[in-house]
Amino acid sequence: MKDEEAVTEADLEALVRGICFKTGPPRAVGVELEWLVHAPDRPSLPLTPGLLRAVLERLRELPLRAPLTVEPGGQLEISSLPAPSLTACVEEVRADLRLVRTALEPFGLALSGLGTDPWRGPRRMLREPRYDAMEQYLDRAGPAGRNMMCCSASVQVCLDAGYEEPGALGLGHRWRLAHLLGPVLVAAFANSPYLGGRRTGWRSTRQALWAEIEPGRSAAPPVTDRPREAWAAHVLDTPVMCVRSESGPWPVPRGLTLREWARTGRHRPTTREDLEYHITTLFPPVRPRGHLELRMIDAQRGADGWVVPLAVTTALFDDPAATETAARAVKPLAERLGPEAPPRGRLWQDAARDALHDPELREAARTCFAAAAEALPRLGASGAVADAVASFADRYVERGRCPADDLLDLSPEALASPPGLWADRAPAHPTTQRRKDVLS
Template sequence: MPQPLLSEADAKDLLRCICFKTGPPRTVGVELEWLIHDLRDPRIALSTARIEQAHAAVRALPLASALTFEPGGQLELSSLPAASLTECIESVSADLDAVRTVLRGHGLVLTGIGQDPWHPPRRMLHEPRYDAMEACLDRSGDAGRAMMCGSASIQVCLDIGHEEPGPLGYGRRWQLAHLLGAVLVAAFANSPHRQGRRTGWLSTRQFQWAALDPVRSLAPFDGRGPRDDWAAHVLDTPVMCIRDDTGPWPTPEGLTFRDWVRTGLPRPPTREDLDYHMSTLFPPVRPRGHLELRMIDAQPGDDGWMVPFAVTTALFDDPAAAETVYRAVKPLAETAGPQPAPRNPLWTNAARSGLADAELQAAAVVCFAAALEALPRIGASAALCEAVASFTDRYVARGRCPADDLLDLDLSPESPEPGLDHGKDIRP
């Protein structure tokens, strides 16, 4: 059925209302990306045939989570919206157990690192979307290919919040996400290598996201309010491509979605085009009817992902913790300056130095203490609280992050040992 054409006013209304569906926070979700490596030696380059066989076997599983694969073969599980943190963790954990069992049968393992430390980018999925994405992002350098084919993250999904002001209001949560986001980058940085060498960044993944494109990875922060800022940002960002059923997707340079709507060229855009355009924007926080926090590196160990998920959920959805943390991170706005995340000094320091940055560590200490107090109030298990406490003691209190552990290992291609023990859980 033909899609109705879209006017500029229609687009603004959709972006302001559909993307910011307000209401009391009730559900949580998580999206987990994983690298796939050889079980015995992660430095072994996997053949396309081997990865495709493993993908096919995993697709046959009856999973509760949505299963997708990234262009470089990375695996992603996206949970259903859950009524509680515990419900979400139990569901995703069951799916991960099933996936790991199948992959082990193929001699493979899921690896939780933000950026592949050994292998150069290699695209395995050849579809019009990824052909166009690669062509578009190549204009800004090689960060796009590294992101597409070798990165992995933890994305926390939270409700927008209600209309009223206060700790659970959508305006406060939007602002909190962009300030707390830098603390989360620093605390969970876990990607200091690329192609066997140190990059000088503790979160190489975050550094690369900031370098993807002049506009596409920026936060909308013009001061007009979350809804208007987001609508303007989406409309004024160049389209990555124009979908076409007859051949390769064109990748026009400099054509904003606003220009496309106004000119109707090369064809008038539809609601589906707007939805697709939003999926090609990669800001650190993306509103999609909920808030999608996209700044956390994948974490080590089978269960390491639970700690950032638990901490972030507690700090947003417990009113007392949200208020405490907002007061702690609000002064960071001065460090951030007028530039939008993730290219301002605050986010740059977080990606480069992690919690070695004294200002970020001080904020993290307050945030993790508030999370530990809040977790029992939102129904977290004793084991999950203990995992957060252990992470706090091992990293936050010492001004360290998981990337520091990787720097203590020899991950060079010439090392006689692969450096990572994938056969055991290395939870903090």
């Protein structure tokens, strides 16, 4: 584009290697939280663009520590700044969320921690060239792309890439662990068995949506001990979603990889900004952005439900003893990964469909949660964080359940009018009865 310096294919490859993996001692932690936005008394009521604009005007006035953005379907996202510790990250994000929830109340709206919208179908709120282009591109593969854009929400944990050298905290080990641990995290935190008013047959419908969109877009590169080379090749050989333009609709080419674009100059010469934007349109389970961004966890219910996946994942990656235990626990699962890149393959499908009802995933989750619980005090986590992890493990992991099972226990009538779904309190204890108050 205008005033952007053109770069070559070699430049692009060097940039990918340099900007996507920044190594060193693991020190910082962050979290990106996406939330559906509903009217608590009428969850199927769609948002309107006018209401969303009014809400955003109010939210921009808040003294938030973290950036707040809006997703195409009106979902809100808080992206924490890198924090020096797990406790600092939790405290800062929790304070921001209190401000956001309070600001939403006068509009009759609340945040909803669910991986997919149980009541509403895809309806795009944002009309911008990049989202117009994204929708056009993803529609070529079917409806999963629109549902992902407008009806899904997640907890994304961000961790340092680790040391350059081998070892439990080394980049190669953390990269491999992230991909093997991914299905366990999908299964333990599955929280999206409904979409648009229907039961889907998946406990993590959100994960199933990722697997259905265009293969190269959501796939991971080969999981090797040389992640820089694998990721650089993946970035350059994946088709670009669109070509940014200063005016008019953005072109949406077919099959034009970034590598071919750089070689041919089709449309216009490539720039560093094109590379950076292209990377944001890749949706693998683990995305390197200087740090490692783990993207496979469904949004969680309750005011502090997100704290548990953040704490467990951080403990398993940043405590050397917990890292080694987790690596041993997930190693047997590698045989079930299959030839397809994540999030496809049998193991990922089993995690999304069966969650912890799968015996091997349940056993791996039990071991990983126990290791995380032992590591949290060593990382300086607060007693409240440790208690939240222990409560989740007792409620779900030890019983072979996941949050989606609570939703599946509900009658259709209870799901249609769920009082307390957005309440800022811990969920009720699981029960075999179909109760309206099983959610929070």
